[in-house]
Amino acid sequence: MMWAVARPHGDEFALYHRGGRYRQSSERRGERTVSKNPGGKKNPLLAANRADRNRKIFIQVAVAAVLIGLIAAIGIGVAVKKARKDDPGPTPSIPAAANTSPDGVTGTITDNGAVRIGKPNAKVTVRVVADLQCPACKGFEGANAQVLADAVNNGTAAVEYDVIAFLDKASTTRYSTRAANASYCVAEADPTKYQAWVSSMFAQQPPEGGAGLPNDKLVQIAKEAGYPDAVANCITDVKYDKYIQARTDDVLKSGIKSTPSVFVNGKQVESSQEIFGPGGLGPVIAAAAAQ
Structure with missing residues (x-):
């Protein structure tokens, strides 16, 4: 001065x-x-x-x-x-959520934030790391939605959906994060309906480079999958924003390089044919169950 x-x-x-x-x-x-x-x-x-x-x-x-x-x-x-x-403050944790459908399928949110769907005695665990904005993940869902639903319902496998958000730059509204947040909102409400919701989200996946789906559309998809009106505030407030960022960082630091990344009983599936081809993961799940 x-x-x-x-x-x-x-x-x-x-x-x-x-x-x-x-x-x-x-x-x-x-x-x-x-x-x-x-x-x-x-x-x-x-x-x-x-x-x-x-x-x-x-x-x-x-x-x-x-x-x-x-x-x-x-x-x-x-x-x-x-x-x-x-210092954004403490990262909010995912609440414990569990529910069991009439046919014995249990839905839970694991300690590491994955949404697990399956019967308690399932011998095979399929882990799917995905981003709801990822076009390849949509391709995986198209090839495997029915395969995974059947494996869950007949008790062969449990599926852990590990939804992350690393494609925010592919939209103008952080759609990747907003969609991942909606994932936790519906799982918190009732994880047993989660697979149907995932299929609907991929079926209506917006193209990259645009604004993505607005929050009111995400609320509508949740309601169409059978979720109550109560999920609306969670979705529009992006309640789990901080958790999603922290979880995404952890997953990427663990060595995940791309989505979808698929693991069967801890072993990564590398073959594109087994991930995207006709029958999808069916043969891989059957082989793991037979061991």
């Missing part, structure tokens, strides 16, 4: 130059001079000028102090605001 230095008042300056040449005052030389005032009295004009100068200096110092205080307060406010922005 630049500080202004007070200059002597014009009249005082004239006193130093009175008589046509420069005369240094006693205050500046540190010694006494002959006073123009008779009887050695103080010059009232000089005293008044000094008082005026001191008053101005005091005002300048006071103003500077106020400005410094304001700048400091603004700086603290900006720092606090930035700290709050950088």
